[in-house]
Amino acid sequence: MAKKISSAEKRHRKSEERRLRNKSTKSAVKTSVKKFVSFAQKNDPETEAALKEMIKKLDTAAGKGIITKNAAARKKSRMQRYYNTIKTAQ
Numbered sequence: 220m221a222k223k224i225s226s227a228e229k230r231h232r233k234s235e236e237r238r239l240r241n242k243s244t245k246s247a248v249k250t251s252v253k254k255f256v257s258f259a260q261k262n263d264p265e266t267e268a269a270l271k272e273m274i275k276k277l278d279t280a281a282g283k284g285i286i287t288k289n290a291a292a293r294k295k296s297r298m299q300r301y302y303n304t305i306k307t308a309q
């Protein structure tokens with residue numbers, strides 16, 4: 220018969236809370252990336268604002284440790300290069 224260990228139960232509860240919190244932040248990052256790409260493809264004037272919002276979300280996620288700082292930097296760099304190629308093509 221297995222014993223109930225309260226510390227293990229608490230650890231499970233806390234990890235579940237963190238997982239849900241991290242999931243919502245990751246989802247917000249992905250949504251902001253998709254929003255930026257869709258604006259960029261349409262040559263929408265709000266593209267620059269969407270880029271700034273996306274960078275802010277990536278920095279927040281990296282600061283909280285949800286994604287690594289290198290992953291955030293890599294995504295920001297790629298999106299900035301994409302924005303620059305679209306801007307020069309106009």
